[in-house]
């Protein structure tokens with residue numbers, strides 16, 4: 341029986357991942373780890389155990405893992421790209437010092453660890469179209485630096501200590517539950533809220549800037565199916581390219597207008613977000629994930645758009 345700790349359970353991915361894991365493995369077997377000031381609420385609070393689990397506190401992590409006999413950790417603690425650029429030291433403290441604590445606890449307690457990497461681990465010198473699995477990774481953002489380090493440190497713990505570390509390079513994740521906070525791809529979530537609220541959308545990213553994206557149900561599936569994959573099939577570990585779609589602002593705008601025909605969008609480009617977005621791939625080659633762990637997304641841009649608008653309309 342799996343006993344799982346989700347660190348960052350109240351964040352954009354964590355809030356939905358925790359619920360999905362509870363559906364699969366039973367509420368009592370999935371601990372929602374949170375930080376002070378971000379306590380789980382509602383269904384997340386009611387459906388299973390919760391514990392204060394700040395990655396920067398190694399002792400607390402060790403106690404939680406021991407108390408609940410945890411065997412698998414989903415470590416989602418990180419600052420997103422734009423915030424990390426403004427708070428680089430904190431980004432390192434959470435992303436890397438925190439990861440070190442998680443890996444040490446995992447080594448001692450024999451846990452498997454999932455820590456996501458990102459398309460942010462690539463940089464301007466990476467081939468941008470159909471970016472290969474194994475290629476140049478020289479990002480110039482602090483987010484990218486922490487993500488490349490995450491991949492390397494996770495591989496190191498796997499090779500040196502036999503810790504079962506696995507990860508994917510997430511593209512922009514689009515969801516209708518918990519909004520992201522401070523990412524470069526956030527515009528692709530915000531645009532749906534504007535469309536459903538009947539507001540015009542001011543896009544911070546220039547037309548023609550393509551980035552990989554994925555709908556949340558596919559992101560949850562990518563993480564869980566990688567952690568469940570037969571280890572003998574894995575040639576790679578940290579981290580797999582995964583993608584579901586690639587579009588620029590005009591592409592998502594056109595998809596939304598098929599459902600909300602009078603929706604309007606204009607541009608006011610944010611220089612920091614634009615420089616980060618321009619340095620990231622236009623499209624990823626995710627064939628290694630498809631071959632090694634049967635990765636296959638369910639949602640393309642049109643299918644996601646219909647679902648996003650339907651769910652947001654019902655909720656807002």
Ligand code: AKB
Pocket residue numbers: 420421422458459460483510511512513520522523524525526
């Ligand atoms: C961000 O924009 O910072 C994230 C990411 C792609 O890793 N959504």
